[in-house]
Amino acid sequence: GANKNSIKIIGDHTDMYAQAYFAYDSKKSGGVTISHLRFGKSPIKSTYFVNKANFVACHNPSYIDKYNMVQDVIPGGSFLLNCQWSVDELDEKLPAPVKAYIAKNNINFYIINAIKVAKEIGLGNKTNTVLQSAFFSIANIIPAEEAKDYMKKAAYKSFSKKGEDIVNMNYAAIDRGAGEVIKVDVPASWASCEGELPVHKAVSDRKDLEAFINNIQTPCNAQRGDELPVSTFTSMPDGTFPQGSAAFEKRGIAVDVPEWIPENCIQCNQCSVVCPHAVIRPVIMTEEEAKNGPASMKTKDATGMAGYKYTMAISVLDCTGCGACVNTCPAKTKALALKPLDSQIAEQESFDYAHKLQSKPEVLEKFKETTVKGSQFKQPLLEFSGACAGCGETPYAKLVTQLFGDRMYIANATGCSSIWGGSAPSTPYTVNAEGKGPAWGNSLFEDNAEFGFGMFLAQDTLRARAQAHLKAVAEKPGAEHAKELIDKYFETANDGAANAKATKALVSALEACPHKDEDMAEVLKLKDYLSKKSNWIFGGDGWAYDIGYGGVDHVLASGKNINIMVFDTEVYSNTGGQASKATPIGAIAQFAAGGKDIKNKDLAGIAMKYGYVYVAQVSLGADKNQCLKAILEAEAYDGPSLIVCYAPCINHGIKGGLAIAQQVEKEAVEAGYWNIFRFNPALAAEGKNPFSLDCKAPTGDYKAFMMREVRYNSLTRQNPEKAAVLFDKAVANSKKRYDDLVGLVDYYKPAE
Amino acid sequence: GANKNSIKIIGDHTDMYAQAYFAYDSKKSGGVTISHLRFGKSPIKSTYFVNKANFVACHNPSYIDKYNMVQDVIPGGSFLLNCQWSVDELDEKLPAPVKAYIAKNNINFYIINAIKVAKEIGLGNKTNTVLQSAFFSIANIIPAEEAKDYMKKAAYKSFSKKGEDIVNMNYAAIDRGAGEVIKVDVPASWASCEGELPVHKAVSDRKDLEAFINNIQTPCNAQRGDELPVSTFTSMPDGTFPQGSAAFEKRGIAVDVPEWIPENCIQCNQCSVVCPHAVIRPVIMTEEEAKNGPASMKTKDATGMAGYKYTMAISVLDCTGCGACVNTCPAKTKALALKPLDSQIAEQESFDYAHKLQSKPEVLEKFKETTVKGSQFKQPLLEFSGACAGCGETPYAKLVTQLFGDRMYIANATGCSSIWGGSAPSTPYTVNAEGKGPAWGNSLFEDNAEFGFGMFLAQDTLRARAQAHLKAVAEKPGAEHAKELIDKYFETANDGAANAKATKALVSALEACPHKDEDMAEVLKLKDYLSKKSNWIFGGDGWAYDIGYGGVDHVLASGKNINIMVFDTEVYSNTGGQASKATPIGAIAQFAAGGKDIKNKDLAGIAMKYGYVYVAQVSLGADKNQCLKAILEAEAYDGPSLIVCYAPCINHGIKGGLAIAQQVEKEAVEAGYWNIFRFNPALAAEGKNPFSLDCKAPTGDYKAFMMREVRYNSLTRQNPEKAAVLFDKAVANSKKRYDDLVGLVDYYKPAE
């Protein structure tokens, strides 16, 4: 944003020609943007990137030893580094080739601590405006005061809709930015520094993954993907990427990360539930294991499991610093506190150690996965995604992978989930120690339900074929020894966990059998399809309510055992917040710039009309237990399921940011903004009421809830009369909605 | 079917090579099929139509003076004519050129009365098998008994699923067909006959229509469309066809047509309501008009309107002979009876006379269009379509055009409604005396709702623009004289009929105004868009429940004043009966060959979930008044509406045929197979219960209802166990469905 403003200012207020090109990666947090700005007195005809620059600014200190940056500055040019280091520390912190280049090429070297400035002003980690101001003060294109004026005007235009506060903070950033720049006296000694940027070679037991990281991911992440020859990819012609590669990025993008304070911790595991990035994980280990761990590893006695130790492992280099864990921690005195990443770096070693320990059956025996606490001792098979720091979508997806990830198929709709779920080159979906993890594929925005239906039908057909051969095996004389195992297999056929076990035992037995006839051979050929799979279709509300709804409806109508999870951000998040049919009345969104004037669609209510579809509406922060139950019930139900998840998003403009996403989820339900319930057809079959309204009558203040979010409060500034009308309607709708839900409890009550 | 079997028999049971090509038009009743069969001892390489045939059969006597048929027979070849004429009548009935060709070219001329034979056997008007047998007996390709055997085997294959009865009837047709052929001794005098086939030149006040008929429609209908040069079409580059051209076809395809028996008639107009082809119409005329009519015109005193005469006008040449009117007539002694077309031909003149009389305001004043009887005094603007004789879809569409046709926009989904609604070259949608009729367009199967939404938005935008200019006009000094008219216009803006009137008065006044300023000029430029339009989207269940559902949902969600009418035949009718989500459990359909095993989708129930969508489920034969009310309420409601119409279809295989479609519609509701209800959000706004269940608890026998239809009863033959299971489920579902509807009455009851 700020860089776009800068080039506009130059173009508009000087007699120079201007050109700008911005290259992004697809990470939503800590993503890399390269801004190529050109300007000059003669018309610009260059159609290539800037690689001989007069000025280069590095906005993130961690890039300094990842990318060749200063090397793009021409001799005598300027280089600005944003960092929290003092001038004295530079010698130690900067890599040798950077120092050498600066010294040898007479580079004007500046530093600034924009992070500190932004924090002090109240802009959190938004350093852009500070750095914009620094740029103008160094580049000296426009007189200092004039430049400030232009920047302020641009800032006003960008932020006035978001409120006066935000405008004022940006003014402050502009005023202070210029003054904070420090010109570094470059020591002559730097010229003699020798060395290359450190190259991190990945090492993994999974050789395909290792090769992928080293040959593809690392170069791509170093912004050198364009240079890879086609031959790099010839071994992967179907485009399948190995899972688990995101864990090799260790981007270290957080400014602050949580520090665990064991003495305060009540071992509730809630921090782990809510972490959008699977960074913070409870681990129970034997005393032996605890002893063998890194010295700095903190532990405490595991509650309820004598002789075991509990630790909260934090992968600080993967943390985004969103603060969700800290805000969620319910301990009387918080057991988590945000600390600068630098100070916590040792935690990474502890995490890596704890992560590698074998998962313990006795832990899962004690703390069942059907409880919120127990679920967190299961390995998340979605980790370290590039979602926005604090994203409301990923905690739901992560939880599903903790429960069923080892036998999951996921069809994914284009949208944020396709970006955080697979932002090339890295893949956050991963595998467990046995090498099992979700099979994930993304088709299109519009046809994802159909795509997932196809995935289901394909594997279901193969499974049925395998089962037919298995039945033939069972009926043959001589199969007596396998009889029990085969029976067990068929008995558990619809129960994911039990069937996985039964299948494992069965396959071992069949593999060990010395006389394999044709049917047995066929069963073994299809062994990967034998066990019960967990079929999921993931997508956003734009997909599920709008563009892909025809397919969603078709899958629900099919009666097949497929689970649909909708991440409901109430807008098309990935493309910047267009209105969907999930967008509530009164919200400002793209295509609803004047505030949406019709209420949102009741997708869950519509799905319930089928009668044979499991339906739930959930909000993790409001009731983690209800959410977990819904996911478990949906998966267990032998038919289609739909779970609609309330997901706060950066596009909502929440005052307090996504750090409080979980609190927002809670208050949304309290205010009657969102309702949680479950509809389980399996209960109806038992003569019970299938519908369970899981939230009390709203007590919170609906309008106050809305007013915390820019998408609503901006309407009160833009068009107060309309805002008043629409918000009143919103309140009335919310009342009616809750009443109708109460009515449904009655409607679905079984006849005596 | 029979011709396909014939060529198969020849190919399979002789040493000859065989080739067949069948050219169809798109009419669903009385459509023309030309079968080109080639066979011979040497391989066939011809890629063109047969036009030098050894044998030609004319299956429909009415074709004999429409098409050049016998001229395709080579000298010495054979010609078979199916007709009800005796040998003696031929001289009179056959056109001169036919007689001349036969005599001059030594043609072996045969006739057969297959219509009589088929009727006697019980095959109704299905003459194909009789004629197939006649063909084999004349063509002498295979020894007679052998040929019969093969034909029977083929018939068994074709019909065994439809039941033993039908197979036996076809056996009888094969046995009798050969014996009924009469070889005609051609009188030598025929050789001297002179003349051409009669050419009917259309005459119309509407010159564009007249030109279209004569230059395009007539040649196309004579199967000479391929010969038209491109230049024929240059005056119509946008592809718009003039309305009302179907009335010029006068196809005379019915064997029997209704005769009106005035003394029995109670003037209820129900025959007119149900006629799928708008053939039978009540007309009230002055005594004067009655006197001036054709002598053969039957009338009686109009009930309730002293001094007026009532007649039932029947356009016998457009009648399909479906019998729906006769079966529906509720008179103690039926006031309609089917009689051979020939005997009723004079009725056409009476119809043409009565049809041209001016519509009488006093009639519509006395018999309101809001009553079933009154609605039938309004001109149907959908007439003489090529739908199957007795089609269950068209009566609904026709009724809508009677109510709003003069101000209607229709977006049509591909399906039967696109064929009967516009089977090129003819158009059954027509205009009234003022030249106003539905604007009809067909987009695609999958995007019709979106297409209709676009039509709505386009006209709504233009209307808003016109209204803005009109407001400007009103505010200017000097506009006082128009003030009242403008006020009236805006007051009635949302009421179709009233606004049409107000607009007319307003436009006349503005046009008469000598000083037209810019705004007034703009209003007049847009005058066609000023009045309130009635926006409709038509389509089948395949479209609405399945392929186009995403769009249907989007339109319903939009809140805009658009009406959706679904012709629910419970299958994809137009393509031969594929299962849709509307297909009920237990029905056999394509893609559900083993019987559909999941219940149908509750489209109406789903739409009700929006709360602001008017929703109705109707069944004309069950309650004409409820259906009419639903249509009127839907149109009057200032928001989206959905009407789901139960429509029996030829694909259901109803025992008794579509002649009893209305009775089926009635019994469907009595049996609980179909429920009728209305949900009117406007009532909720008034504090009343918006939901009205319009049918009593079912009393009929559900299974007996199903068993009348081949789609169900064939499953009992094919797989009795499965049939038993599915039909039990169907009964249980139907009970639950009705109970749930009763529950909804309660659910929607307004809080005290």
Ligand SMILES: Cc1ncc(C[n+]2csc(CCOP(=O)(O)OP(=O)(O)O)c2C)c(N)n1
């Ligand atoms: C047919 C089509 N139209 C538009 C797009 C661009 N597009 C990609 S993601 C997206 C929005 C997704 O929104 P949503 O489904 O709500 O998911 P979210 O990003 O909110 O998680 C859009 C419009 C596309 N990929 N395909």
Ligand SMILES: Cc1ncc(C[n+]2csc(CCOP(=O)(O)OP(=O)(O)O)c2C)c(N)n1
């Ligand atoms: C995308 C697409 N798929 C298939 C077709 C072929 N097609 C034309 S009409 C039709 C069936 C229409 O069924 P329905 O909507 O139930 O209407 P009905 O014919 O029953 O009135 C199909 C499959 C098509 N035109 N477009």
Ligand code: SF4
């Ligand atoms: S700060 Fe955010 S990313 Fe980091 S551990 Fe806490 S919740 Fe996870």
Ligand code: SF4
């Ligand atoms: S949320 Fe707090 S108390 Fe609970 S496990 Fe995490 S750190 Fe401990």
Ligand code: SF4
């Ligand atoms: S859903 Fe919102 S918060 Fe999450 S990644 Fe997308 S834009 Fe960011």
Ligand code: SF4
């Ligand atoms: S027989 Fe059929 S087409 Fe003819 S008038 Fe009666 S209802 Fe209409």
Ligand code: SF4
């Ligand atoms: S249905 Fe029978 S009684 Fe009624 S108007 Fe028609 S002919 Fe007369």
Ligand code: SF4
């Ligand atoms: S809906 Fe059925 S009866 Fe009507 S035209 Fe189509 S196939 Fe024929």
